[in-house]
Amino acid sequence: MDCPEVISSIKKSLPDFSALAVSQHYPDEIFIKVSPEAFKDTSMVLHKILPSPVMMLFAVDERKLTGVFTLNAVFVNLKQRQWIILNMDIPQENPYFDSLAKSIHSAAIFEREIQEMFGIQPKGNPDLRRMNLHDEVWPQGNFPLRNDFKGMVNGNLSEYKFNRVEGGGIFEVPVGPVHAGIIGPGHFRFSVAGEPIVNLELRLGFAHRGVEKLFEGKTCFDALRLSECICGDSAFAYSVAFATAAEKISGISIPQKAAYLRGIYLELERMYNHVSDIGGIALDVGFSFPAAYASVIKETILQLNEKLTASRYLKNVNVIGGVSGDIDDAKKLILFDALKKIKKDFNALVKMLNSSVSFMDRVDTTGVLIKKTAQDLGVVGLVARASGIPTDLRKYFPGVYSQAKFKMMTQEAGDVLSRLELRFSEFVESCRLIEEFTIKLSGSRDMQVNSVLKQESALGYVEGARGPVLCWLKTDAHGVIARCKLVDPSSHNWQGLSYAVLGNIIPDFPVCNKSFNLSYSGNDL
Amino acid sequence: MIYLLKNRILKGIVTKHIVASPAKEIESVGRELKSLIQKRFSRSLHIREVDTGSCGACESEIISANNPIYDLQRFGVNFVASPRHADALLVTGPVSRNMLLALKKTYQAMPEPKFVITCGDCALDGGLFKGSYYVHGAVKNILPVALHIPGCPPSPLDIIQALLKFLHGNEFVC
Numbered sequence: 001m002d003c004p005e006v007i008s009s010i011k012k013s014l015p016d017f018s019a020l021a022v023s024q025h026y027p028d029e030i031f032i033k034v035s036p037e038a039f040k041d042t043s044m045v046l047h048k049i050l051p052s053p054v055m056m057l058f059a060v061d062e063r064k065l066t067g068v069f070t071l072n073a074v075f076v077n078l079k080q081r082q083w084i085i086l087n088m089d090i091p092q093e094n095p096y097f098d099s100l101a102k103s104i105h106s107a108a109i110f111e112r113e114i115q116e117m118f119g120i121q122p123k124g125n126p127d128l129r130r131m132n133l134h135d136e137v138w139p140q141g142n143f144p145l146r147n148d149f150k151g152m153v154n155g156n157l158s159e160y161k162f163n164r165v166e167g168g169g170i171f172e173v174p175v176g177p178v179h180a181g182i183i184g185p186g187h188f189r190f191s192v193a194g195e196p197i198v199n200l201e202l203r204l205g206f207a208h209r210g211v212e213k214l215f216e217g218k219t220c221f222d223a224l225r226l227s228e229c230i231c232g233d234s235a236f237a238y239s240v241a242f243a244t245a246a247e248k249i250s251g252i253s254i255p256q257k258a259a260y261l262r263g264i265y266l267e268l269e270r271m272y273n274h275v276s277d278i279g280g281i282a283l284d285v286g287f288s289f290p291a292a293y294a295s296v297i298k299e300t301i302l303q304l305n306e307k308l309t310a311s312r313y314l315k316n317v318n319v320i321g322g323v324s325g326d327i328d329d330a331k332k333l334i335l336f337d338a339l340k341k342i343k344k345d346f347n348a349l350v351k352m353l354n355s356s357v358s359f360m361d362r363v364d365t366t367g368v369l370i371k372k373t374a375q376d377l378g379v380v381g382l383v384a385r386a387s388g389i390p391t392d393l394r395k396y397f398p399g400v401y402s403q404a405k406f407k408m409m410t411q412e413a414g415d416v417l418s419r420l421e422l423r424f425s426e427f428v429e430s431c432r433l434i435e436e437f438t439i440k441l442s443g444s445r446d447m448q449v450n451s452v453l454k455q456e457s458a459l460g461y462v463e464g465a466r467g468p469v470l471c472w473l474k475t476d477a478h479g480v481i482a483r484c485k486l487v488d489p490s491s492h493n494w495q496g497l498s499y500a501v502l503g504n505i506i507p508d509f510p511v512c513n514k515s516f517n518l519s520y521s522g523n524d525l
Numbered sequence: 526m527i528y529l530l531k532n533r534i535l536k537g538i539v540t541k542h543i544v545a546s547p548a549k550e551i552e553s554v555g556r557e558l559k560s561l562i563q564k565r566f567s568r569s570l571h572i573r574e575v576d577t578g579s580c581g582a583c584e585s586e587i588i589s590a591n592n593p594i595y596d597l598q599r600f601g602v603n604f605v606a607s608p609r610h611a612d613a614l615l616v617t618g619p620v621s622r623n624m625l626l627a628l629k630k631t632y633q634a635m636p637e638p639k640f641v642i643t644c645g646d647c648a649l650d651g652g653l654f655k656g657s658y659y660v661h662g663a664v665k666n667i668l669p670v671a672l673h674i675p676g677c678p679p680s681p682l683d684i685i686q687a688l689l690k691f692l693h694g695n696e697f698v699c
Contacts, residue, residue, distance in 0.1 A: 296592060
């Protein structure tokens, strides 16, 4: 679909629509600039006709150059394999925009973020509590992502207001931010009536480190290392998303061999995450032998990563323009040997879990996220696929995946079992993909090309283990980063978790949580 | 059940033999503390882990150190659910502003004698996040740190060797 087609399809639903500017710098990105009055209506039309959740919504401080803030909403058109970026200006005096949150739920968290980071009011948003900058430690009126932010100025502190469920027999159970296990920090507040959970209130942001601000002023080459340290178990996916954006800006396409190598590493990352989650699900219902078995498989994959790239978490492998480490014939042998062993162990693990009736009883119909709720919340990635929504960037933006005949997997029920079985099938598919990619690894020796950066913006995206990792990058004339907006699939999916646990008992919360396996560090940035 | 048993037997013992290499000296331990640790904790150490905003890779490696291959538990080192049960606090991450209070409270909740271990480059000085508006950086400016385990992330073997040497001194060989 090219620009006029998008405009005409918007016009079908919105007859008096007119865009201020339409452009297409890259084949997979359409940029539409509209007036502030038209922004909300156009967003709602795009949300409906594509259909797409608000994949990203973020502000950019351009007051130095043009005297305005800009607001960008990113939608995905899976069928046409395109991203649509809707843009509007916000004047710097009394900045505000009309909130989308009441009509499009997936916009809600982004609006809260824009409000706390830029001080731009989303007018009409019913929930403007701060998420990452906690009221107890960060005074009001400090907006760190504005360009003229110099440092925190002391001021009034306040307290976070939790939504409360009141009534006879309702108990509140607060958990976190320091949990019993070895996991990230987050605060959960359960309201229970008897055993079942009637409300789960999430408070995150404990792992907020100001990542987006740290990107600003760095060159893309320096920032690549930072991108690997945002979410440790998706280090490679983040670096690919970031590198893709930088490569689009510099107008280069990476060599075919590098694309295959990236495919291999992405699938290895997905495999160790999936098997770790499968073990976690078993452990959280007290089934410890398969959990230990899964951790041995995970360790095998991590050691394989180390043999291939000298890094267990695939750090320092990606470079802008390609991949730094090759998989030569000796390494291919190591890879195939390890995969054979991994597949054998994994089949045993699946059989162990499937043959235990008491285990199946715990996971079947537990933590159901129905398709309608998932769609309304704008849930993405593996969780969405387990609820019957066909969404996988590997299918719709295939790249090398089309040569390997990638098959997208989905499940219908949306319970813990669906998410577990989806991981089973995706793990097996990942093994197959790696083998296909490795066989095709030949020919060109070049694995990277040199890149020259210019002033531009671009969207990088990749399907990580949890779902789509998105990175919108804007550089200035010297190739220095002016703004980098990252969105982890977890940001979309945390709300899904709070719906999935409703009606379940608190002892089942860990297994529901593990089946979602959402990132704290990726969400909090 | 039979399938489980069969697998258990066929899999055998996967645990790796680990020798604490005497080459690297751990300097951050004071002599007094060292003798205290050897006297009090040499046979068992209970650790509470706190994530103050790490990326999750350190956590993943700490969990890996407990898997059957590395099996940290055989050396008497256990990870516990509550700071009330802990002898040591293992801190990862660059101390986000939001986690400062939780970190201090966790430390306060631990019974004496107690000490703090930091894990990963972020916890040493903020690592890549040094200078951000929302991190405090070095844990040692907030709590007295007895041992630092370097790495981004440190491998399970690094973690185990550092802990063992810390507990038993250099003469220890398993």
